[in-house]
Amino acid sequence: MxxxxxxxxxxxxxxxxxxxxxKEWDADFANMKKIGxxxxxxxxxxxKQFLTYPSDYLIDQHGCYTPPLDLVQxxxxxxxxxxxxxxxxxxxxxxYWETGNMGHEIDSNLFVIDEAFQKYGQHPNFGGWYxxxxxxxxxxxxxxxxxxxxxxxxxISGGLPVLISPWIDGKKAVTANTPxxxxxxxxxxREHEKEWDEIFDGIKNSIDIVAFQDGHVDYNELEAYLTIxxxxxxxxxxxxxxxxxxxxxxxxxxxxPIKFEKMLFKLEAARKxxxxxxxTFEFSxxxxxxxxxxxxxxxxxxxxxHFNE
Amino acid sequence: MxxxxxxxxxxxxxxxxxxxxxKEWDADFANMKKIGxxxxxxxxxxxKQFLTYPSDYLIDQHGCYTPPLDLVQxxxxxxxxxxxxxxxxxxxxxxYWETGNMGHEIDSNLFVIDEAFQKYGQHPNFGGWYxxxxxxxxxxxxxxxxxxxxxxxxxISGGLPVLISPWIDGKKAVTANTPxxxxxxxxxxREHEKEWDEIFDGIKNSIDIVAFQDGHVDYNELEAYLTIxxxxxxxxxxxxxxxxxxxxxxxxxxxxPIKFEKMLFKLEAARKxxxxxxxTFEFSxxxxxxxxxxxxxxxxxxxxxHFNE
Amino acid sequence: MxxxxxxxxxxxxxxxxxxxxxKEWDADFANMKKIGxxxxxxxxxxxKQFLTYPSDYLIDQHGCYTPPLDLVQxxxxxxxxxxxxxxxxxxxxxxYWETGNMGHEIDSNLFVIDEAFQKYGQHPNFGGWYxxxxxxxxxxxxxxxxxxxxxxxxxISGGLPVLISPWIDGKKAVTANTPxxxxxxxxxxREHEKEWDEIFDGIKNSIDIVAFQDGHVDYNELEAYLTIxxxxxxxxxxxxxxxxxxxxxxxxxxxxPIKFEKMLFKLEAARKxxxxxxxTFEFSxxxxxxxxxxxxxxxxxxxxxHFNE
Numbered sequence: 001m002x003x004x005x006x007x008x009x010x011x012x013x014x015x016x017x018x019x020x021x022x023k024e025w026d027a028d029f030a031n032m033k034k035i036g037x038x039x040x041x042x043x044x045x046x047x048k049q050f051l052t053y054p055s056d057y058l059i060d061q062h063g064c065y066t067p068p069l070d071l072v073q074x075x076x077x078x079x080x081x082x083x084x085x086x087x088x089x090x091x092x093x094x095x096y097w098e099t100g101n102m103g104h105e106i107d108s109n110l111f112v113i114d115e116a117f118q119k120y121g122q123h124p125n126f127g128g129w130y131x132x133x134x135x136x137x138x139x140x141x142x143x144x145x146x147x148x149x150x151x152x153x154x155x156i157s158g159g160l161p162v163l164i165s166p167w168i169d170g171k172k173a174v175t176a177n178t179p180x181x182x183x184x185x186x187x188x189x190r191e192h193e194k195e196w197d198e199i200f201d202g203i204k205n206s207i208d209i210v211a212f213q214d215g216h217v218d219y220n221e222l223e224a225y226l227t228i229x230x231x232x233x234x235x236x237x238x239x240x241x242x243x244x245x246x247x248x249x250x251x252x253x254x255x256x257p258i259k260f261e262k263m264l265f266k267l268e269a270a271r272k273x274x275x276x277x278x279x280t281f282e283f284s285x286x287x288x289x290x291x292x293x294x295x296x297x298x299x300x301x302x303x304x305x306h307f308n309e
Numbered sequence: 310m311x312x313x314x315x316x317x318x319x320x321x322x323x324x325x326x327x328x329x330x331x332k333e334w335d336a337d338f339a340n341m342k343k344i345g346x347x348x349x350x351x352x353x354x355x356x357k358q359f360l361t362y363p364s365d366y367l368i369d370q371h372g373c374y375t376p377p378l379d380l381v382q383x384x385x386x387x388x389x390x391x392x393x394x395x396x397x398x399x400x401x402x403x404x405y406w407e408t409g410n411m412g413h414e415i416d417s418n419l420f421v422i423d424e425a426f427q428k429y430g431q432h433p434n435f436g437g438w439y440x441x442x443x444x445x446x447x448x449x450x451x452x453x454x455x456x457x458x459x460x461x462x463x464x465i466s467g468g469l470p471v472l473i474s475p476w477i478d479g480k481k482a483v484t485a486n487t488p489x490x491x492x493x494x495x496x497x498x499r500e501h502e503k504e505w506d507e508i509f510d511g512i513k514n515s516i517d518i519v520a521f522q523d524g525h526v527d528y529n530e531l532e533a534y535l536t537i538x539x540x541x542x543x544x545x546x547x548x549x550x551x552x553x554x555x556x557x558x559x560x561x562x563x564x565x566p567i568k569f570e571k572m573l574f575k576l577e578a579a580r581k582x583x584x585x586x587x588x589t590f591e592f593s594x595x596x597x598x599x600x601x602x603x604x605x606x607x608x609x610x611x612x613x614x615h616f617n618e
Numbered sequence: 619m620x621x622x623x624x625x626x627x628x629x630x631x632x633x634x635x636x637x638x639x640x641k642e643w644d645a646d647f648a649n650m651k652k653i654g655x656x657x658x659x660x661x662x663x664x665x666k667q668f669l670t671y672p673s674d675y676l677i678d679q680h681g682c683y684t685p686p687l688d689l690v691q692x693x694x695x696x697x698x699x700x701x702x703x704x705x706x707x708x709x710x711x712x713x714y715w716e717t718g719n720m721g722h723e724i725d726s727n728l729f730v731i732d733e734a735f736q737k738y739g740q741h742p743n744f745g746g747w748y749x750x751x752x753x754x755x756x757x758x759x760x761x762x763x764x765x766x767x768x769x770x771x772x773x774i775s776g777g778l779p780v781l782i783s784p785w786i787d788g789k790k791a792v793t794a795n796t797p798x799x800x801x802x803x804x805x806x807x808r809e810h811e812k813e814w815d816e817i818f819d820g821i822k823n824s825i826d827i828v829a830f831q832d833g834h835v836d837y838n839e840l841e842a843y844l845t846i847x848x849x850x851x852x853x854x855x856x857x858x859x860x861x862x863x864x865x866x867x868x869x870x871x872x873x874x875p876i877k878f879e880k881m882l883f884k885l886e887a888a889r890k891x892x893x894x895x896x897x898t899f900e901f902s903x904x905x906x907x908x909x910x911x912x913x914x915x916x917x918x919x920x921x922x923x924h925f926n927e
Contacts, residue, residue: 012560012568014560014561015560016557016560016562016565016566016604017557017566017567017568017569017604018603018604018607019566019568019569019604019607019608019610019611020607021607021610021611021614024607049528049529050568050570050571063529065528065570065574067570068569068570068573068615176561177488177489177490177561178488179488253562254561254562255561255562291603292602292603292604292607293603294603
């Protein structure tokens with residue numbers, strides 16, 4: 001199973017910026033193309049005050065800052081040049097992370113979705129929406145928020161596909177600012193199944209694709225979780241992708257590129273579980289031959305060697 | 310507003326060493342020159358047992374180690390070659406960080422200042438002093454220590470300028486060894502103003518320049534803080550620079566180069582507040598095209614593109 | 619005192635993988651050779667589910683995964699090509715780290731040692747064993763475990779030398795996942811001496827070489843500790859090497875290459891204490907001119923400059 005999609009981690013949340021300009025992004029899309037990537041997903045269009053595009057709404061109403069470069073336009077143009085489908089990630093005010101209540105993110109995003117589609121929706125490579133509000137459990141406001149936002153995306157765009165990428169609240173589900181690598185209290189597989197049955201039931205008409213993050217459970221549990229997720233998604237007629245993380249959650253440095261062997265192991269688990277596509281978080285920091293992390297250059301070479309054999 | 314000064318982070322406190330020799334430092338002074346740097350500030354002449362120059366006093370009296378290279382001489386010679394002003398940073402025994410009492414640092418530094426000026430003071434590029442004892446609040450011994458040390462520096466050197474670079478005890482003022490990125494209890498802007506009014510009153514005749522670190526408050530609070538600092542400094546006839554940090558305090562890896570957009574934002578806030586010069590902590594790790602952090606190479610390119618337009 | 623041996627940190631525990639293939643490892647053995655390395659010690663043959671060689675026993679009995687490359691064979695062949703002695707590091711299930719009881723590691727390793735020696739023991743460069751169960755204090759099961767495993771290694775291999783590399787439970791002995799750099803409660807030098815007298819007495823016939831890690835105590839205490847260790851080792855007729863860590867324990871990023879001056883200081887302390895050989899943890903991440911950490915490239919250059927003078 002090959003990786004054919006990647007997030008574009010701008011604006012970044014917890015991975016240091018690479019300070020690339022248009023030239024470096026162009027070169028990286030070429031790098032992506034070479035390993036077979038056909039889908040790019042912008043992780044979010046803004047985070048707190050910083051934006052990927054000059055949003056009149058967010059600048060006027062939320063005090064956000066005008067960005068020096070319109071990354072959405074750049075990513076769309078590069079998607080066209082390299083024949084890729086672009087998914088637009090919605091705005092993250094940071095309030096959900098602070099309060100645990102996803103409801104805070106609804107109102108502003110209804111405006112953002114309108115504005116973004118008006119500005120960029122006619123671009124031939126604008127191919128879908130990514131709801132950047134990562135959820136894991138049936139937390140407060142989660143089902144309503146995802147449903148409302150997904151419905152709105154689909155309504156105004158003629159039904160373009162909506163993607164979510166939840167995480168499993170497993171052993172390794174610790175925040176980036178926690179020094180520990182694992183936690184003692186985590187979800188059991190049956191609870192996970194029960195909660196996600198209810199979540200999917202509540203959002204089944206509002207989203208199209210679910211790509212669980214694959215880094216929060218032990219390697220030997222992964223296939224079991226992916227299989228449960230696939231079966232539940234099938235029950236509600238949702239498409240199952242895997243979000244195969246290309247960084248290593250087992251190391252005290254947060255975060256560096258993953259060992260190739262671990263990536264292969266996780267992709268194989270997704271294949272066995274029946275996922276129909278593999279995307280990764282994310283190519284440009286962790287797999288690119290021009291990444292600031294040199295471990296990524298070797299990961300790229302190992303990947304090419306393996307899959308071009 | 311352009312950056313025209315940088316700290317030289319040797320001996321390093323919490324940023325890993327780059328293991329540069331004389332050749333690499335020479336190349337980096339050339340890199341600095343190219344973006345318009347005319348001032349270099351050695352962060353400290355020693356930290357605990359490690360020294361930048363062979364100080365008979367610190368080796369004999371404090372058990373410090375003879376360094377393999379006299380960095381003070383090297384930095385002075387490179388300052389001459391590249392027409393820069395060199396500020397000498399005083400000794401840091403580590404005791405202030407452990408005890409919170411700055412008084413521990415006075416006695417040894419009176420000797421160090423004498424010794425350093427005797428050894429290097431006649432060098433044409435020896436242009437000032439940096440009091441490396443970073444202060445933030447009106448803590449125990451702070452005013453007395455800064456006053457005594459500043460007075461001594463000025464007395465023996467014919468009044469060469471004395472620089473301090475305090476931090477604001479804001480939301481992001483956490484130690485490098487704390488996993489969190491923010492803290493819950495921090496100073497309010499009126500308390501900050503009141504305390505610094507008293508601090509400046511106590512040290513106004515002993516120092517010349519104050520360059521507050523700009524990374525400890527939220528982006529949207531920065532201009533307000535810088536403006537208060539500028540007004541207070543004006544009241545006591547002190548010169549206001551900004552110390553615009555070129556590393557990113559918002560990321561769990563401590564520390565990596567900052568996103569160019571954030572740097573621009575902070576420089577613009579300093580310009581609006583009326584700061585007369587911008588220095589950075591620091592060029593060689595976080596902005597240099599030969600840094601061990603490749604993100605810095607791109608930051609350098611973005612900076613050159615922007616300011617040479 | 620020069621470094622003439624290095625660990626090979628595969629499978630890695632807390633240092634991110636470099637994703638090297640056979641070509642990169644070959645080049646790195648050449649790099650090692652150039653600074654005088656004649657001994658390579660594979661840190662462990664497996665960690666939890668991941669393995670360096672296709673062990674039928676660990677795959678069948680412990681659910682481990684078949685590795686994509688037989689690193690043991692590769693390292694042995696490179697040892698032959700570059701005339702180095704290879705030490706085989708035994709398996710680490712991770713249970714000792716979780717429970718503090720080393721007894722868990724005995725049974726599986728008796729099988730692993732048999733299997734490994736049968737597969738690789740006839741290789742001309744298979745030169746010794748490394749007991750990867752790092753110990754520090756007289757903890758539960760430690761003496762028995764080391765003795766049993768060392769005895770078994772020697773018995774089946776005609777007495778090939780057995781190496782251990784303990785750590786001193788000093789001020790800097792914090793785990794990799796702890797944000798702090800030091801701890802408040804640590805061993806006193808007399809306790810250390812008393813405990814290690816007993817430990818050595820219990821394992822003196824089962825091991826041959828002891829290489830204490832040199833990074834857990836303050837620089838000014840190091841020589842005293844190394845001297846005690848050397849005297850105790852002499853008393854029990856054990857050979858004393860030093861394991862001079864080439865990463866920096868004083869920085870919040872865990873872990874980056876050490877400053878050359880600190881490395882020199884530690885090697886000099888080992889020389890004075892009478893250590894007969896210096897090995898390092900480890901060359902490929904922290905000293906190699908092809909490391910992903912560019913600081914390591916400069917460390918390599920400083921090292922070559924210093925020792926080739």
